[in-house]
Amino acid sequence: MSSVGELTDFAAAAAVKVRRSDASVRIKLATTQHEVAATRAIRRAVFCDEQGIFNGDDIDATDRIATPIAALLQTPAGDEVVGTVRIHQPEPGLWYGSRLAVARHARRIGSVGSGLIKLAVCTANARGCHTFLAQVQAQNVPLFERLHWHSLQQMDIHGRPHHLMQADLAHYPAIHDGDVGFVLNRHTA
Numbered sequence: 001m002s003s004v005g006e007l008t009d010f011a012a013a014a015a016v017k018v019r020r021s022d023a024s025v026r027i028k029l030a031t032t033q034h035e036v037a038a039t040r041a042i043r044r045a046v047f048c049d050e051q052g053i054f055n056g057d058d059i060d061a062t063d064r065i066a067t068p069i070a071a072l073l074q075t076p077a078g079d080e081v082v083g084t085v086r087i088h089q090p091e092p093g094l095w096y097g098s099r100l101a102v103a104r105h106a107r108r109i110g111s112v113g114s115g116l117i118k119l120a121v122c123t124a125n126a127r128g129c130h131t132f133l134a135q136v137q138a139q140n141v142p143l144f145e146r147l148h149w150h151s152l153q154q155m156d157i158h159g160r161p162h163h164l165m166q167a168d169l170a171h172y173p174a175i176h177d178g179d180v181g182f183v184l185n186r187h188t189a
């Protein structure tokens, strides 16, 4: 896994003039209107514009009950939401993660996606999760396997190959203060 030390790469890519030591990425529950709106914008950019899975907007009934999570790039110039995922509990103890998305310019630079997966599963664990599942796009299966998930079955969703995957909760200790969250570092994921 890479570290936020590589945020200089991100800063260059995003044309954000920050010193390496001034930038960090915080993973937290999306608690403000601005954070929630920004997570929705990233989802539209990724799942509608980039991947073409949805037309115009990807909001669905799950958003009414899901907890959104955000990745915030924090610099002296302000915060920018650069990633998101959501979690929900369709039945007691069974949790799902979905709509994992990282802004293009923030991918593979600081384990942003891995950090989002970590807070998603650790938050569910703190809320009584016994089983955490996700329908993972096939190209991302190696990433999830490295993060202690295993595939239960293959399936096609929206005409694309996916794997139903389960997290090993032993690697995701409960996090109760997701509203504060954590800052990514070498040992985050």
Ligand SMILES: CC(C)(COP(=O)(O)OP(=O)(O)OC[C@H]1O[C@@H](n2cnc3c(N)ncnc32)[C@H](O)[C@@H]1OP(=O)(O)O)[C@@H](O)C(=O)NCCC(=O)NCCS
Pocket (backbone or CB within 6 Å): 001, 002, 006, 046, 099, 100, 101, 102, 103, 106, 107, 108, 109, 110, 111, 112, 113, 114, 115, 135, 136, 137, 140, 142, 143
């Ligand atoms: C999947 C996704 C969320 C991953 O986000 P990310 O922030 O790039 O994730 P991470 O940095 O934690 O790790 C992703 C990969 O980059 C690698 N990586 C991380 N930092 C890197 C670096 N500095 N240099 C090279 N590789 C790096 C990781 O090892 C991992 O490897 P992999 O591509 O072989 O799996 C992102 O690519 C995305 O939004 N994709 C489009 C939407 C999507 O596919 N959503 C998931 C649906 S299941």
